[in-house]
Amino acid sequence: MKKRGMNRRDFLKLTGAGSLAAAAAGGLGGGLLTPKWVWGATPKVKGPIKIGYQTVLSGTLAGYGEFHKMGLLMALDEINAKGGIAGQKVEVEIRDSTLKPDDAIKNARYFVDSWGADFLGGIDSSGQALALAPVMAQLDRVLMVTHAATEKLTEDFVYRKGVRQIFRNCMPTYNDGNAAAFIAKDFPAVKWSTVSPKYEYGFTCWKMFQETLTRLKPGVSFVAESWAPFGTTDFRSHINTIMDAKPDGLYSTEWAGELISFLKQAKEAGLFDKVKYVMLPVGAAMDVLEGMGKDMPDNLWISGRYYFQYPNDKTNNEWVARFHKRWGHYPAYVSETAYSCVYAIKEAVEKAGSKDTKAVIAALEGMGMNSPAGHRVFRKEDHQAIYDVPWGKTKSDPKYPFKVMGGMKVIPAREYFNRPPFEGPGTMPPFK
Amino acid sequence: MQSYVHVILAGLSSGMFIWLVASGLTLIFGVLGVLNFAHGSFYMLGAYCSFTVLKYLGAGFWTGLVLGPLAVCAAGFVVERFFLRHVYRIALPYQLLLTFAFVLIFDNLVKIVWGGGALSPPSLSFLGGSVPILGRNFPVYNLFIIAVGPAVALLLWAMLEKTWYGRIIRASSSDREMAASLGVRVPALFTGVFVFGTWLGALGGGLAVPYVGLLTPGMGETIIIEAFIVAVIGGLGSLKGAFVGALVIGVITAFGTRFFPAFDMFLTFILMGGVLLWRPQGIFGTAR
Numbered sequence: 001m002k003k004r005g006m007n008r009r010d011f012l013k014l015t016g017a018g019s020l021a022a023a024a025a026g027g028l029g030g031g032l033l034t035p036k037w038v039w040g041a042t043p044k045v046k047g048p049i050k051i052g053y054q055t056v057l058s059g060t061l062a063g064y065g066e067f068h069k070m071g072l073l074m075a076l077d078e079i080n081a082k083g084g085i086a087g088q089k090v091e092v093e094i095r096d097s098t099l100k101p102d103d104a105i106k107n108a109r110y111f112v113d114s115w116g117a118d119f120l121g122g123i124d125s126s127g128q129a130l131a132l133a134p135v136m137a138q139l140d141r142v143l144m145v146t147h148a149a150t151e152k153l154t155e156d157f158v159y160r161k162g163v164r165q166i167f168r169n170c171m172p173t174y175n176d177g178n179a180a181a182f183i184a185k186d187f188p189a190v191k192w193s194t195v196s197p198k199y200e201y202g203f204t205c206w207k208m209f210q211e212t213l214t215r216l217k218p219g220v221s222f223v224a225e226s227w228a229p230f231g232t233t234d235f236r237s238h239i240n241t242i243m244d245a246k247p248d249g250l251y252s253t254e255w256a257g258e259l260i261s262f263l264k265q266a267k268e269a270g271l272f273d274k275v276k277y278v279m280l281p282v283g284a285a286m287d288v289l290e291g292m293g294k295d296m297p298d299n300l301w302i303s304g305r306y307y308f309q310y311p312n313d314k315t316n317n318e319w320v321a322r323f324h325k326r327w328g329h330y331p332a333y334v335s336e337t338a339y340s341c342v343y344a345i346k347e348a349v350e351k352a353g354s355k356d357t358k359a360v361i362a363a364l365e366g367m368g369m370n371s372p373a374g375h376r377v378f379r380k381e382d383h384q385a386i387y388d389v390p391w392g393k394t395k396s397d398p399k400y401p402f403k404v405m406g407g408m409k410v411i412p413a414r415e416y417f418n419r420p421p422f423e424g425p426g427t428m429p430p431f432k
Numbered sequence: 433m434q435s436y437v438h439v440i441l442a443g444l445s446s447g448m449f450i451w452l453v454a455s456g457l458t459l460i461f462g463v464l465g466v467l468n469f470a471h472g473s474f475y476m477l478g479a480y481c482s483f484t485v486l487k488y489l490g491a492g493f494w495t496g497l498v499l500g501p502l503a504v505c506a507a508g509f510v511v512e513r514f515f516l517r518h519v520y521r522i523a524l525p526y527q528l529l530l531t532f533a534f535v536l537i538f539d540n541l542v543k544i545v546w547g548g549g550a551l552s553p554p555s556l557s558f559l560g561g562s563v564p565i566l567g568r569n570f571p572v573y574n575l576f577i578i579a580v581g582p583a584v585a586l587l588l589w590a591m592l593e594k595t596w597y598g599r600i601i602r603a604s605s606s607d608r609e610m611a612a613s614l615g616v617r618v619p620a621l622f623t624g625v626f627v628f629g630t631w632l633g634a635l636g637g638g639l640a641v642p643y644v645g646l647l648t649p650g651m652g653e654t655i656i657i658e659a660f661i662v663a664v665i666g667g668l669g670s671l672k673g674a675f676v677g678a679l680v681i682g683v684i685t686a687f688g689t690r691f692f693p694a695f696d697m698f699l700t701f702i703l704m705g706g707v708l709l710w711r712p713q714g715i716f717g718t719a720r
Contacts (some may be wrong), residue, residue: 059538060648063549126452198697226689229697231654234449236442236574237689242692243568244435257550257646264555264645270569291552291646421688 003012008355008408044353048086051345052111053338054104054122055147057096060231064124064334065289066148069094072326073337075342080108085346086353092342093117101131110130112139118355119144121341124149126200133157136165140357142364144344146337149173149305150200151208154382155422164361167383168169169344169376170337172306173201175389176253176281177208178416178429183301183391184209185216189224189248195238195262196253198227205253205281212416212429223247228254228262235262239269249277260291261285263300272297283394286332289402296394296403303391305333306373307405310390319372331372340371344378381420386413434566439690440683441565445574447644447682448581449636454659454666454674455584456632462669463605463625466516467524469531472656473538474630477504478637479647480546483553486641493556493642501634507538507632512623535653542649551647559642573642580639584632585675592671654695661700665707667717676715 053072057065076092084090093115095107104123111117120136120143123129129148131166134157136143145153145168154172157163184192190211196202208367215222224245226238239262241252248273254262259280266272282288283302308320308330319339323331331339344364352363365380376385392405416429426432452563457471461699482500485491491499495595519526543558559576562569592598604618612618641647666673681700688696695702707715 057548059650059653060550062543062649063547066548156529227691227693233646233651233654234442236444236446237439237686240435240438240442241690241693243438257648260550260552261646263643264552265571268560268569268571268573270562291550293552293554295552295555 004234015163022336029203033421034335045086045088045349045355047084049085049090049119049345049349049355050115050117051090051092051119051121051342052095052108052115052117053092053120053341054095054097054107054111055334055338056099056124057094058098059066061099061124064332065094065327067098067286067332067335067431068122068338070323070329071331071338071340072342074323074326074335075339079342079346084098086350086355086401090342090346094122097122097128099125099128101125104128104132105135108139108143112141115312117141119345119360122146122340123148126153126204129153130157130200133163133166134161137163140165142167142345142348142357142360144169144341146170146341147161147282147305147334149176150204151418152200154384155418158384159382159420159422164383165357167344167364167378167379167385169340169385170333171387171389172417173205173208174413174417175303175305176205178212178418179303179389179391179411180205180209180251180279180301181212181216181282182411182416182429184213184249184251184277184279187277189246190220191247192220192249192251193222193224193226193242193245193247194251194253195226195228195235195242196251197255197258198229202253203225206251209251215428216430228258232258233261235265236269238262239266239271243269243271243274244272247275249279250275251279251281253281255282256287257291259285259288263292263297265296267295267297272300277301284392284405286330289404290329293402294396298394298396299401300394301391302394303389305389306331306336307333307390309405310408310410311374311388313374314415315370316374336372340369340376342372343371344369344376379417379420382422384417386417388413434568435690437566438568438570439476439686441570441574441578443683443686444679445577445643445682446686447679448577449640450655450658450662450682451581451675451678452584452636452639453633453655454678455588455671456629456636457656457659458628458663458666458669458671458674459588459632460626462600462661462671464516464520464622465605466520466527467531467668468629469528469656470511470534470538470635471531471659472654473510473535474504474633474652475637475640475655476647476649476652477507477538477544478634479640479651480542480551480637481634481642482638483551483647484546486553493558496641497635497638500638501631504539504634504637505627505631508627508634509623510600511630512626516626517619517622518606538652539649541590543569546647546649548649553641554646554648556642577639577643581675581678582637585671588671658700661704662713666709668716670716670718673714674717 024286055065055068123145124147126148151173226241278300280302284304284307348360348363352359368377376387390408392408394403397404480505482496485499486496559573562571662677666677688699
């Protein structure tokens with residue numbers, strides 16, 4: 001069996017002394033080498049630039065960590081081959097976040113106190129993000145969150161409590177909750193139900209979906225909810241709950257392997273014959289699309305934090321091609337956010353002319369940047385990146401061994417992202 | 433009516449599935465006195481090996497189900513013969529540490545060989561699909577699992593109670609020294625029992641491939657906890673206890689998820705706590 005991937009040793013090798021040569025040999029240099037001496041002449045930023053990145057590398061979700069790494073490594077090689085950040089070499093160390101909140105804090109402390117990280121990145125779980133948030137003010141490094149999606153991170157900690165060190169470049173739950181409601185309002189379905197994860201992420205999305213859909217389409221009702229604990233492999237009782245309630249629509253923020261198990265078991269039980277409108281806010285994740293393969297039912301509405309066929313422009317298409325050539329996979333959304341995380345740090349440091357936390361925060365606030373996922377802007381108030389992602393229906397495409405997103409609908413992020421001050425009238429969609 | 437019947441069916445199939453894993457765990461504990469945390473890893477390896485046979489050697493599901501667990505038996509042999517054998521005589525915590533070390537080793541081995549991402553098997557052609565029961569579809573494969581559980585129980589019972597080997601195993605487990613002095617090669621016998629227990633775990637893994645529909649490194653860690661709870665409720669070392677425990681846990685969890693969703697995560701632990709207060713040795717356990 002041929003395994004495409006990397007191990008820790010490859011990784012260290014690349015971040016070590018030989019990284020420039022190795023990356024250049026990898027053919028990733030391109031023609032736009034920034035002459036090192038330009039920055040060398042004004043050595044305001046002292047190198048190397050160290051990024052401590054944590055993601056899940058063990059347990060059932062270890063595949064996500066692998067996809068983070070692929071994106072990170074690409075950014076690292078490209079940037080180092082072109083002279084690094086502000087003329088300084090970039091180094092990354094990756095640690096296993098294990099998805100446990102206390103480990104997230106331990107890792108962050110290790111990165112800052114022992115390893116000497118200038119920046120932190122990663123974080124997969126919402127629970128971890130909320131646990132780490134209060135510590136970030138004390139550690140005083142910029143943390144770029146690339147996967148955890150709870151809106152409470154940016155609304156409560158960044159906006160209300162003023163933890164300015166935290167930024168997030170991935171889609172927050174606004175897409176899972178609010179945008180899903182914008183899509184669902186056009187369906188004839190009025191009775192909705194959910195099977196979702198029994199933790200923060202699942203609860204907050206379902207609440208947001210219900211509230212926004214009710215505002216958009218008064219008269220909808222929510223007839224069943226079934227919460228699957230983390231690690232559920234057998235969804236049959238949850239499927240029974242839904243089928244007993246006879247809803248028109250099913251909304252589910254199950255994700256990764258659990259979504260695959262759920263979809264397969266629901267299909268066996270005939271759920272999709274009974275329930276015609278199915279919304280899966282993270283169903284367009286590559287692990288789910290590839291994992292389901294041809295078994296993925298058609299006409300399920302899916303979205304994600306990034307989807308490799310959107311936007312259909314030069315930057316994205318070339319990136320997807322480079323990614324596929326190197327790793328033999330299409331980029332997962334965490335690959336894109338990990339990749340763009342390093343570029344956001346690069347652009348902010350070069351704009352600030354410094355790697356000091358305060359200066360970088362000031363540079364990142366309101367900063368716009370181009371990335372494979374399209375144009376991102378870091379909103380000044382809550383440090384949330386604003387960018388668009390598509391929704392669409394699963395369909396076959398002879399070019400791919402898995403179902404792709406058809407009939408894409410893009411709702412501009414500015415129309416459905418909650419707005420500061422995040423409470424009171426006019427802060428939640430729809431906006432006039 | 434329809435919903436009750438389907439809840440019971442869902443409970444039976446998940447219960448029988450836990451039983452398949454708990455049976456090997458219980459057998460090994462009952463005979464060898466070792467609490468084998470790595471049993472979940474054998475389950476995982478069974479799933480991965482069956483899947484590999486099925487997918488990469490182009491063989492069918494049944495061939496995978498036969499060959500996969502057999503391959504895992506080799507791992508079971510190595511673990512018992514070269515490692516576990518040396519810790520029978522020392523304190524229990526060392527056995528736990530050693531078997532837990534194997535959990536980590538096997539998890540990482542799976543990541544190295546098969547990658548960290550989830551693998552998803554294609555749907556079955558035979559035993560795939562579903563049959564309507566009271567107007568709602570129920571997967572044929574789950575009915576098959578409901579049948580396999582009692583079949584394995586029957587096989588174990590017949591083997592232990594009705595055969596000469598069964599008598600030797602029971603004799604050796606109740607008094608190692610006496611059996612040895614009567615000429616039984618106890619170490620070889622224990623290796624045999626361990627490998628057989630491994631096979632049961634790996635068989636559970638092979639059967640999990642279509643049941644769960646997903647293979648992930650670390651998949652053994654979830655199931656081993658359930659199997660362990662079942663074994664404790666039934667009485668550690670009692671196969672009958674594990675069977676009954678698995679049925680009870682399966683059905684109660686299914687009812688809990690459907691009708692008392694707020695408590696579904698606690699029900700099994702409440703049940704375990706209750707049983708331990710009432711009978712610390714478990715329902716069918718004997719005080720040691």
